[in-house]
Amino acid sequence: MDARVTLTVDGSRRELTVDTRTTLLDLLRDRLGAMAPKKGCDHGQCGACTVLIDGRRATTCLAFAVAHDGATVTTAQGLSNGAELHPVQQDFLDHDAFQCGYCTPGQICSAVGMIEEARAGHPSHVTRDLTGPVVLDDEEIRERMSGNLCRCGAYVNIVAAIRDVILKETPP
Amino acid sequence: MRPFKYVRATDPANAVALVANRPGAAFLAGGTNLVDHMKLGIAEPDLLVDVSRLPLDRIEQSPAGGVRIGAAVRNSDLAADPMIRTRYPALSQALLAGASGQLRTLATTAGNLMQRTRCPYFQDLTTPCNKRTPGAGCSAIGGHNRDHAILGCSAECIATHPSDMAVALAALEASVVVLGPEGERRVPLADFYRLPGDTPHLDTNLGRGELILAVEMPPLAFAERSAYRKVRDRASFAFALVSVAAALDVRDGAVADVRVALGGVAHTPWRALRAEAMLRGGPATPDAFRAAADAELAAAQPLPGNAFKVPLARNTIVNVLTALARETA
Numbered sequence A: 001m002d003a004r005v006t007l008t009v010d011g012s013r014r015e016l017t018v019d020t021r022t023t024l025l026d027l028l029r030d031r032l033g034a035m036a037p038k039k040g041c042d043h044g045q046c047g048a049c050t051v052l053i054d055g056r057r058a059t060t061c062l063a064f065a066v067a068h069d070g071a072t073v074t075t076a077q078g079l080s081n082g083a084e085l086h087p088v089q090q091d092f093l094d095h096d097a098f099q100c101g102y103c104t105p106g107q108i109c110s111a112v113g114m115i116e117e118a119r120a121g122h123p124s125h126v127t128r129d130l131t132g133p134v135v136l137d138d139e140e141i142r143e144r145m146s147g148n149l150c151r152c153g154a155y156v157n158i159v160a161a162i163r164d165v166i167l168k169e170t171p172p
Numbered sequence B: 001m002r003p004f005k006y007v008r009a010t011d012p013a014n015a016v017a018l019v020a021n022r023p024g025a026a027f028l029a030g031g032t033n034l035v036d037h038m039k040l041g042i043a044e045p046d047l048l049v050d051v052s053r054l055p056l057d058r059i060e061q062s063p064a065g066g067v068r069i070g071a072a073v074r075n076s077d078l079a080a081d082p083m084i085r086t087r088y089p090a091l092s093q094a095l096l097a098g099a100s101g102q103l104r105t106l107a108t109t110a111g112n113l114m115q116r117t118r119c120p121y122f123q124d125l126t127t128p129c130n131k132r133t134p135g136a137g138c139s140a141i142g143g144h145n146r147d148h149a150i151l152g153c154s155a156e157c158i159a160t161h162p163s164d165m166a167v168a169l170a171a172l173e174a175s176v177v178v179l180g181p182e183g184e185r186r187v188p189l190a191d192f193y194r195l196p197g198d199t200p201h202l203d204t205n206l207g208r209g210e211l212i213l214a215v216e217m218p219p220l221a222f223a224e225r226s227a228y229r230k231v232r233d234r235a236s237f238a239f240a241l242v243s244v245a246a247a248l249d250v251r252d253g254a255v256a257d258v259r260v261a262l263g264g265v266a267h268t269p270w271r272a273l274r275a276e277a278m279l280r281g282g283p284a285t286p287d288a289f290r291a292a293a294d295a296e297l298a299a300a301q302p303l304p305g306n307a308f309k310v311p312l313a314r315n316t317i318v319n320v321l322t323a324l325a326r327e328t329a
């Protein structure tokens, strides 16, 4: 069954008719040509399809596009303004935080979202004091990024890249 | 996937009417469980009624002095809520131990309660499963049952309930506020879920078309000293083998009051009433905690694949209560 959907994707407004069964991930990739989000597992288990929906990180493979009618979606591609890379993107490059690159757009969107969550004071599973300030040390970074799998095992450098982003934001 | 029609509910009554009157209809919230099941062919609704945008997204003080959590509150927002973090830390911890950051921004309170078992046979259409097809048989009982239940099992089904949040809610004695075709009712969490018995296809006591509006937390002063511990195969992003939610009130070295619930061990979040009764009034010592845990687990019916859960559950109970007792001392 068809439905009309309007979305703002990486800054441009897109209006189209979709089958209600279309996931947000398939709509982005197959209908809008936004190829940054990747299909890894299609079941919420790998994080490769992560984007920012209305500014918050979210998987797109378990979301029907119709259910997100009206949303603003930012993919890893939309993070850069064209001329300059987003700091998280730049740090992934500088730290060799990928090998094949398949998980990378999801990792980058997830990192942007999680840094925002930490800035808002949200605790994580490894935060000892639930009401205290959040300090993004390596243990926190690993926990908060655990929804993004990397089959190449680039984890060590992914953590280093994110650590560096945080360090540049808040010099010790 | 079967074609379906999608509508956004305009208000709760409208959502109830749409689903109550149509056997193929289902509520849709964050979609992180239902969409998965539609892809797998376990669920085949022909109408999805989206309730995620209903004005059920508030966390507020309840008139009784507790907290009322809207059905559409996102798991990430609930975990981060300052009131929940201070007054019901076990609930924050349980949510933060579940799924991943990018799933929790989609997942809702009601969807989390209603998520279905992760039993691999249930999720695999090619294997017999009484929960999917009543009467078909249970593949887990004679098969791989490492993840399965040790308490409250039946000969028909040994599935566990996968929610972390629900275990904390069970310990903290939450109630579920429900709207149905006949009006509103409150269901204590203890009566919300069902043991499998000979009706394993039913997870809860919700009727057709009944919509969860909210979860209500009663005021429980000592819940400020509550905790959730989850034991799993990897450090993060995995379902529980065993989990424990507990709240403990120690006065002069004795247990004034206590709440304990277990996850990963039964078809429901398992409130350890027996252990609680044994502990009340007694010493707050690891020995007492161990004896109470053993009493609770005396009824366990382990299978070869999951017998490890009995000592694991006992040790986790002792561990959580000992840590809470130390905090109070």
Ligand SMILES: Cc1cc2nc3c(=O)[nH]c(=O)nc-3n(C[C@H](O)[C@H](O)[C@H](O)COP(=O)(O)OP(=O)(O)OC[C@H]3O[C@@H](n4cnc5c(N)ncnc54)[C@H](O)[C@@H]3O)c2cc1C
Binding pocket: A043, A044, A045, B026, B027, B028, B029, B030, B031, B032, B033, B034, B035, B036, B051, B071, B075, B097, B098, B099, B100, B103, B106, B107, B108, B109, B110, B111, B112, B113, B114, B115, B162, B163, B164, B165, B210, B211, B212, B213, B237, B238, B239, B240
């Ligand atoms: C990879 C992965 C890992 C996960 N790990 C964990 C974990 O470790 N711990 C854990 O606890 N959970 C885990 N989850 C499950 C996750 O918590 C649930 O999928 C989520 O909470 C469901 O919420 P939702 O809003 O997306 O529900 P939906 O998928 O939208 O709905 C789920 C069910 O709830 C019903 N429903 C929704 N709203 C209402 C309402 N208001 N009234 C009545 N019925 C309603 C729907 O009809 C449907 O049957 C995991 C999920 C995935 C995909």
Ligand code: SF4
Binding pocket: B117, B119, B120, B121, B122, B128, B129, B130, B131, B132, B137, B138, B139, B140, B141, B148, B156, B157, B158, B159, B200
């Ligand atoms: S344990 Fe329950 S859900 Fe799993 S196969 Fe048996 S009947 Fe199905």
Ligand code: FES
Binding pocket: A038, A039, A040, A041, A042, A043, A044, A045, A046, A047, A048, A049, A050, A059, A060, A061, A062
């Ligand atoms: S493709 Fe969405 S989480 Fe794997």
Ligand code: FES
Binding pocket: A097, A098, A099, A100, A101, A102, A103, A104, A149, A150, A151, A152, A153, A154
């Ligand atoms: S870089 Fe290859 S999967 Fe992560």
